[in-house]
Amino acid sequence: MGNFIKKLFVVLLLALVQTAVCNADSFKGKIVNAETGEILVGATIRSEINPQPGWSIQTSSETDSTGCFILDTSSEGRIMFTFSMIGYKNSRKVDYAYGPEVKDTTDFGVIKLQPTALMLKEVEVTAKVPRITMSGDTIVFNPEAFKLKEGARLDELIKKLPGVERRDGKLYWNNKPIRMMMNGKDLFGGDQIIGQLPAEVANKLKLYDRKSELARHTGNDDGEEDQVLDIQVKPGFLDKWYGDVKAQYQTKKRYMFEGNARKLSDHDPQMLYLQANNANRYVDKTMNSTMNSNIDGDGKSQYGSYNYQHNWHTKGTSQYSNNRFDISANLGHYDGWNTIGKSTETFFPNKEHTFAVSENYHYKHNFKPHMEARLFAYTDSVNTISVTAKASYEKSRKTNEDKGASYGYEPNKFEYHSLNAALAAKPGDALYERLITRNRNYQSSEQQDRNLYVEYAWEHFIGKSGSFSLKGYTQISGNNEDTHNNRDLEYLREKRSETVWQFYSRDNKELTTKLGATFEHWLGKKVYVNITDNVKYSRTNTTRDFFTDNNKQNVVDGTPTTLDPNNTMSNLMHTWTNQLTLKSTITPVKALMIMPKFSWNVNREKSDYRYGQLDTTAVRTSQTYEPSIFLKWKMSRVRNMDLSFAYNTTVPELVSTFGYRNTVDPLYIYTGNPMLRNSHSHTTTYNYHRMWLRKQIVLGLSASYNKDINPIATLYSYDSSTGVYESKPMNVKGGDMLTFGLNYDQGIGVYFRLMNKFALETAKSYGFLTIVDNNDPNAVPELNLQKRLGINENFEFSYEAEKVQLTLFNRLEWNRYRYDDASYNTNPLYNSVGINATLRLSPFQVFMQLSDDFRSGYATSAMNGHKLVSWASVSYSFCKNKCQLSLFVDDIFNKDIMYDSEYSAYQRSESSANYIHHYANLSFTYRFDAKAKKK
Template sequence: MKTTFISLLLFCFFSVSYAQNRAAIKGRVTDSVSKQPLELSTVAMVDVKDSSLIAYTLSKKTGDFELQRLPAETRVKLVISYAGYKSYIRQFNFKKGEVMDIGNISLNSKMLSEVVVRAERVPVKMKKDTIEFDAAAFKTRPNAALEELLKKLPGVQIDGDGTITVNGKDVSKLLIDGKQFFGNDPKIATKNLDAEIVAQVQVYDDRENDPDHLISDTKVPKIINIKLKKAIKRSIFGKVFAGAGSRDRYETGGLFNMFRDTLQLSLIGLSNNLNHTGFSNQEIYSEGGFDRSGGSTSFNGRPSWASNWGGIEKITSGGFNLNQNYGKKLKLNLQYFYSQRNNINNSSNFQQQFLKDTTLLSANTNNRNSNSHSHTATALVEWEPDTVRHLRFSPSLSFSGNDNTASSTGNTRNNFNMPVNTSVGNNFGNGSSTQYRQNFYFHKRSRKHKGESFNISNNLQINPGENTSFNNSDVVNYQHANLSDSLHRRSSRTTNNVSGNIDLSYRYPITKKLTVDITTSNSYNKSSDQLFTYDRKTNTFDSLLVNQSSDLKRDQWTENIKPGITYQLGKNTQIIAGLNTQWQQIENNFVSSRLSQNYFFLLPTLRFETDRLSISYDRGVNQPGISSLQPVTIVYSPLYTFTGNPNLKPTINNNYNISYRLYTTQSQVSLWAYGGVYKQENLSINQQTIRSDGSQTVTVVNRDGRPSYSLNVGFNKRFRKMKDWQIFFSTSLNGSYNQNLNLLNNVEGWQNTFNRGIYQNVYFDWKEKATLNIGAGYNIGDTKYKYDDFRIVHTGNFNLNNNLVLRPIRRLVWETKQDFYYNTQIAPGLKKGVNVISTSIALLMLKKDRGELKFTVYDVFDQNVSIYRYTGTNSITDTQNNTLNRYFLVTYSIKFNKLSTK
């Protein structure tokens, strides 16, 4: 809390001092003929010296506007624009504390001669629901990446991991001239394209799959469209880099782009053993090039998100992205990616399992080496024959294969210091899978009736796969000799899943306020899972284990008919309600039996929303997995037995949500809040029996759950440039309360977990020569077990991440990054604190700084570890994984850019 308090003091200090030396201007925008106010006129203030944008706002319904906290004693220029009208432009030089009222500004088709004598570029425009920024109004350094330009746009925030938000909303896509650029990963473009080729940046809502605006405004993500300079008829640009270092660390890659009018072709390739899983992660910051440990490893102490098993990963991948326009009506996108990964993971964990007066203490080590490869090809066809019809078709095909080897050791003792069991195991296997997916969407709106529309959508997925594994394990039980065993088994598994659906929807406006709609959908899901397990009795695996083999098949048909209404209470206020009637017919086929199920559900939905607030309720249903329904008992090992339950019922989900968003263009303040209540009926829960010898049996039963709650609140403030300073302030709070039912040893007990946390970030920039980003977070978790002992488990961790970038002289960049994580509750013998400090020095060279020689030291003090703690069914587990440690790396990169205006 100390960090937050200091940040609040800094915020108040800068706010007060900032306001005392600032000026303000206000006025009203109207039509020169009708005298009616022009709502949503763009009012911008720019610096006369370099034409950079200082502030902007949109006029209100009355046409009134006001710009506050403007620089004093500096020549500035006011630009007022509205689509279809000539812009109003006038220069000012405010005094400190001055508030100027310029009265009524009338816009018409002619320039006001007393104001300007020539047309000038407008830094920001509002076109219907699209905000368009002129890139020339935001000055960037030579050879700056697109990310640097976006950071300067009002309302745009880019986090350390490259995640982009606009006015507090996530950015789902980044397009180049309206075309996809390597799928939906904006970071590939922001990290590697140059800012100098950009003419305008457009921001608008992502309504591609929601043309009828059925999704709440508070939940719709944004799309950023990068419009390239018109003069660039043909261009070839990209980058290549290569680096080598200690401990055999290396990285290499390249990006090549060729644009030819309506054709865009991009090639990409990389290889490294630095836990980098994608090209966009190569430059997590514009100059430093850190994140050598795989993203969040050193930040939160957990294994790399990019690698499912943590550890150290080597990746080689490459592919291409092709866009081609055929006229203005037809667009084609084609992508291909190849990826090959090798992951080495060594982990150890310590678990405490509490059983009344007995506590089982288990220590395990696991070593795994996995290899995988995949080929993925996707296409996108978009056709808009006119202004009322839109068709989108996207097929994809992928092939993947994997092989892995693993070994493990474990031992368990109890709190009386008596040995319980030991185990040694190793396994290896390989598998492959194929997946075909297609998505079809067609939307047609009426020319005659505003609000009338018709939609067709179809999804199809086919996913066959096979896997073979060999498992060997030796278990010694010191308390019951009959539970000791030596197992040698081979398992062959074949799966095939097919799912498809077709949805039809129609909307019709009854009145200006009331719209009715009806949606009908039909879906079919077919799944099969064949598992044959053999025991080795002689030298071959020739003994079929019936109780560990299965042949599961499921056919499920689902029909939905959902009528609904939308009632407009006001311009930005509406109520949306629907009642989904759902029929399900399911055929479950096991080896020796069949289970037929028929269900009918009424699933209501209700939502009230304004442009800032959304309150909703929805009810859904989930079927239990077929493996949980099989009426057999499977003995996986002497220590673990599972029994299916054919009497399981579907789980009913009830969701209550509230969300609020506020962004003020004038003050560049963003505020958001999300809250939710989640409750389940007939929840499928594991019923466990864990004995003092360490063996356990598990089955699945239905129980009603208790409500769980979540809340997330955030605030950020971006100060306008104060001479040479740029400041950004951000705070977020989160909390959750989950109630989970545990069934352990014939005792029903609730596991109630209360988590809460705060994260604070402050960003300072001085003349783009010194940048400091300070972030700190504190998270607390309390878990209470309502069993016989009413145990309480407390966890708390603190993290601090700082990043400092200095450009002391021309072409020299020095960066230092710190990630600190501390958890006092980690088990004895494991490291409680992780402090990773990395630094780099980069020398820019060649024309326009297109070359860079960089020397990086990752984890200067060689302290990095990957460690975390979590709670389970009356248990606590601490886990530690291997991760990247200190290494030195020298990398050279060069950007090339050949532009042609011919």
């Protein structure tokens, strides 16, 4: 009986193996004589695959009467084929098998064996390492498959990974943010730190979904996960220092000095950063993030930081997140300044239009020290504690100079004029007769901000069933500001002018504290439930003393002395909030997750508010409900999709519902609106992701629909005799937006890559046309419908070889705006087509980019037309690539201009800003990269 059971088990096992083989990868081809083309019958094909280190699987087959063969494998891994026959040289090919879930067939085509008198004398090996492979549910990127220059940084490698992109300073894959890790631990220093590390340290880069701490305790997937890009470091590269020192001179008389040092370690990583420059760069490097941006149009800065982390494990918790203690201290200072020119057209209903031109010069001095400490630790195998403490101080000094003019015109008969011409116009000039107002304003202010923030949490894991946690934070902040305004105003239609001196002192103090409890529990293996209740209290006290004078005799040392009761204000606000959230994860089958969520928010606000003549105490209690649902379907390792729906309610700020009247700027008056109502919106999104591993294709599809209900817009009232605008918030008819996106990325062979990111948007929104000379409080303003069709595309086709890299690109932004009144219609277009090229002739590297930037459809004529934009660099590496000397030239033809535009249902504005361009810089960099010890 025992032998019978054993035989039955063997038969069933063989059946399962046969079933797996039928569904496995297939490799086929035809073997012929290389010299005569004669088919070779009975030639032997042997395969060897290594699915795991230390063991291999071997299979064999023979060609049939037509010289053809087919060989299947159900395992995953690097596979080597040997083709042999007596009297012929062996031939070998290396490929990759992707396991039972990928059922593609690889056709080797015709394999030619060379006849020889000596068997196995020579061996031909053809090997191609794929960019992407799979290991279970983990996507593995192979660094050796990407062409990189010697000494390349990790960020250069990551930029080449199929499907990976950087948006707004963050890395994304499949439209989802990436959490950077190294050897399974969070990358100390954040995403930007990868620019310091050499690409050589990476053995593999793994992309996977990291389960939540609860999921790893219970063994059940609760759907809470991070998309991780995990850098696997090669042996011998840890516990060593990496970094660089850089010195740069830039025309005219600009400099930059920078020093980076980073210790790469699993246990005690450290980071030190210092910089000083007057080239308009501000770099802020802390233990978990990095900011690298322009200060303004121009600027200078100094910054330094030191960051340290210690990692360890409590006994019995090595399978969970590591314990860690972080501390960071940094000190930053910058000065920034810029000049911005702006033109604004305001739409009226069948009335005179206005066109305003303005220029703003601003300067800001900022000084900001900051300290932060964080702790996360397991006290034992089922309890964790975490504490975060932040303390910061910021002192800033700002100045603003504004010049502006507004004038009217008849539609389709307007000729644009410069601001200087409008300010210089005199009585009798044709332009002067059209002018409504002119103004000059000088503002200076000093401000101090102080902030202390402490966050704390305790979590207890209840066996395999769930957890209970307490979390909270306390924040204390203070702000004070002193501001001087000096305004010169001309009301040309009324033929009068005035000078106004203003001063106000504002003080703000705030205390916020929050405490919440969460209970998570698994009901069996398929249903997870999370119940959270958060209680928050905040107290805010804001006061502002305001002084205004029109008579210079009352101004002492530039400060007015007459109290302005109309703009003096105070507000003492108490807010109690309770948020109850219920969410669940339901897993009817392994591949499908359904995640509903419902939040109930109760908010009670009390305000003692005084603004001018308004003195009131208001109490408001509001309740909002926010349901949502998220469906995630992982059809296979290479194909997944998700669908979500969320409904949100926005309660207007309590102060905006008061009937206050702000006349600080006499030309632009702001008022509250007691009739404001809640706004609502709901959003539905769909994402589909697919990979064809053998063809190295990554495809992403996305679609979303957003509906706004009672959104808040701005209603302008205009006095044609004074040129004064008065605005207040009001609810308008809701609009909607539909978005479709397509991301395609393909590696074509070893050297070519095709990438295209396409987005199509169609939107509808409403806004109020400006009310003109209407004092009737019951007047119903006219709505103006705006319809927008937008297309964005980013196309690249590149060739990447060892010494040459070429990329053809096209970047398109086009919008079609349509209104009820066709005279407002416009079609702004921006398109940049060009090429960039890199030539590596060691020790030199040359780079150049040339593009034709074309704009059309803008009201500002200087924005339209073709502009040839180009920049280039050449670098020389020496001292075994540790040193590099580089020359960079920006905007060679001096054509680039920074433009911006904004379109609404009631207004159209276009602006240009100064910034540093058309320069040359010479830089020297020394890198001290560690090297692995040779065995």
